[in-house]
Amino acid sequence: MINEERVLKHFLELVQIDSESGQEGEFAGALVKELQDLGLQVWTDNAGEKVGATGNNVYGYLPGDLDIEPLLFSSHMDTVVPGKGIKPVIKDNVIYSSGDTILASDDKSGVVAILEALRVIKEKKCSHGPIEVVFTISEEVGLKGSKNLEYNKLKSKKAYVLDSSGDVGKIIRQAPAQNKLIFKVIGKSAHAGVAPEEGISAIQVAAEAVSKMKLLRIDEETTANIGSFKGGVATNIVCPEVEIVAETRSLDNEKVEAQTNHMIRCFQDAAKKFGAKVEYEVDKMYQGYTIPDDDMLVALVKKACDNLEIKANPTSSGGGSDANIYNGNGIQAVNLGTGMSKVHTVEEYITLENLFNCAKLTLDLMLRGE
Numbered sequence: 001m002i003n004e005e006r007v008l009k010h011f012l013e014l015v016q017i018d019s020e021s022g023q024e025g026e027f028a029g030a031l032v033k034e035l036q037d038l039g040l041q042v043w044t045d046n047a048g049e050k051v052g053a054t055g056n057n058v059y060g061y062l063p064g065d066l067d068i069e070p071l072l073f074s075s076h077m078d079t080v081v082p083g084k085g086i087k088p089v090i091k092d093n094v095i096y097s098s099g100d101t102i103l104a105s106d107d108k109s110g111v112v113a114i115l116e117a118l119r120v121i122k123e124k125k126c127s128h129g130p131i132e133v134v135f136t137i138s139e140e141v142g143l144k145g146s147k148n149l150e151y152n153k154l155k156s157k158k159a160y161v162l163d164s165s166g167d168v169g170k171i172i173r174q175a176p177a178q179n180k181l182i183f184k185v186i187g188k189s190a191h192a193g194v195a196p197e198e199g200i201s202a203i204q205v206a207a208e209a210v211s212k213m214k215l216l217r218i219d220e221e222t223t224a225n226i227g228s229f230k231g232g233v234a235t236n237i238v239c240p241e242v243e244i245v246a247e248t249r250s251l252d253n254e255k256v257e258a259q260t261n262h263m264i265r266c267f268q269d270a271a272k273k274f275g276a277k278v279e280y281e282v283d284k285m286y287q288g289y290t291i292p293d294d295d296m297l298v299a300l301v302k303k304a305c306d307n308l309e310i311k312a313n314p315t316s317s318g319g320g321s322d323a324n325i326y327n328g329n330g331i332q333a334v335n336l337g338t339g340m341s342k343v344h345t346v347e348e349y350i351t352l353e354n355l356f357n358c359a360k361l362t363l364d365l366m367l368r369g370e
């Protein structure tokens with residue numbers, strides 16, 4: 001039912017509207033207009049002001065003629081860098097950038113699928129349930145748009161986020177929680193040659209802490225990593241301060257907390273042993289989620305995949321997306337593959353087959369597989 005030529009033309013237009021994170025204003029304006037033209041009730045919030053972006057989250061609502069529960073469809077508007085002046089190129093049924101920018105199929109493949117599905121519904125006057133749409137800002141820089149949504153205005157309790165790499169049919173029904181940890185070890189400087197006993201080496205304290213720490217693969221669903229270790233002045237000065245930035249992730253929210261506490265304890269024990277001080281900050285980036293394999297959200301995608309004769313692939317992810325934030329705010333969500341590939345690189349591409357399948361799948365989900 002979708003119009004492939006229109007999807008392609010629309011996608012090529014959308015990727016040519018610049019929308020690097022924080023500069024989504026023009027793109028958000030274009031989407032507001034499109035949703036209004038499609039007959040949705042449209043509004044925006046003031047998330048841009050809160051996170052320092054030129055655009056705000058865009059919301060749309062289309063009441064249905066069927067009395068069934070509403071479904072939310074969501075993609076993000078922002079792109080990573082370099083995302084200015086994108087010139088898409090089509091070669092052998094694959095869309096690439098011209099090689100000096102990203103393509104922005106992350107996440108405009110999701111945006112175009114949602115808009116095309118809505119257009120078909122309007123055009124063909126399809127019978128449907130209530131449909132909500134949310135386009136978020138600043139996803140790529142810490143899920144900032146979805147963290148600042150007006151959740152009290154959303155009607156849906158179930159959502160599809162269209163924002164995963166991998167072929168259409170991929171269903172991320174499980175994703176980890178992540179905490180970011182910043183440690184500052186404060187020792188005491190002294191002349192390393194003349195009076196080293198008067199100093200406390202922050203490097204030595206931090207090294208002791210890290211050496212006692214469980215890191216990397218903790219168990220099959222939990223990981224931890226020290227990402228950076230900064231400090232030191234000169235060889236003749238006992239190092240007074242170091243800063244360590246680390247993360248831990250797990251599919252189990254409690255295990256993330258346990259690993260976080262373990263890492264804090266290692267620093268505290270080492271600081272105590274050497275008489276140093278430790279300060280730390282824990283940034284809870286996002287919570288993890290698991291949607292059961294037999295949940296309606298997953299079942300509906302499987303049914304849609306059957307209809308399209310493509311393979312459904314329920315799986316888990318090692319990263320976070322807006323779906324984590326929806327789940328943390330009481331809206332069950334899965335993240336779906338749109339076919340975007342090699343994202344966050346200038347080699348990013350998407351096949352026409354995936355681009356069209358994503359729109360077909362989205363339409364099928366909006367129509368609940370009917």
Ligand SMILES: [Zn+2]
Nearest residue numbers: 076106107163
């Ligand atoms: Zn994305």
